[in-house]
Amino acid sequence: MIDMTPNLTLVVAIGVLFAAGVYLLLERSLSRVLIGVILLGNGANLLFLVAGGRAGRPPIVGTAAEGQMSDPLPQAMVLTAIVITLGMTAFLLAMAYRSWQLQRHDEVQDDVEDRRIARLAAIDERAVTDADTEATAQSLDEEAEEARDETDEGAVPGQEPRREQGVTP
Structure with missing residues (x-):
């Protein structure tokens, strides 16, 4: 039976x-944000290494029993996390x-602009008016009925429907 209880020191760390x-x-300082990342x-x-369980034998088939092998997935996840952290560090630097x-x-x-929006939000006023919803008193269902469907033939007023080449009505 494999013991899967993590070390308390690592969990606290x-x-x-x-x-x-x-x-x-x-924080607002980019150097502090960099250290945070x-x-x-x-x-x-x-966390990945602790979640992976105890270390075991190398995960090569035939070298050890299946229950004694270490799981390679946490190691692959750590390598991926290292690359992502390195990229973020370079970008923030x-x-x-x-x-x-x-x-x-x-x-x-x-x-x-953020300050202006925050000031308007504090007095509970809109920053901009929504012309689509406030100009008409129509519901969305009514607007959907009036909308034209461009896939229908003759949907565009004043224009004949498209016909396939070589096909006559």
């Missing part, structure tokens, strides 16, 4: 890595570097 990573992702990636890698070149800081600023 996974929780700390995920908590710190999520906290840092919510790295912590989340390492937490995911550790490039963004932080470009932000430092242009503004001499890596702080992400609020967008003016």
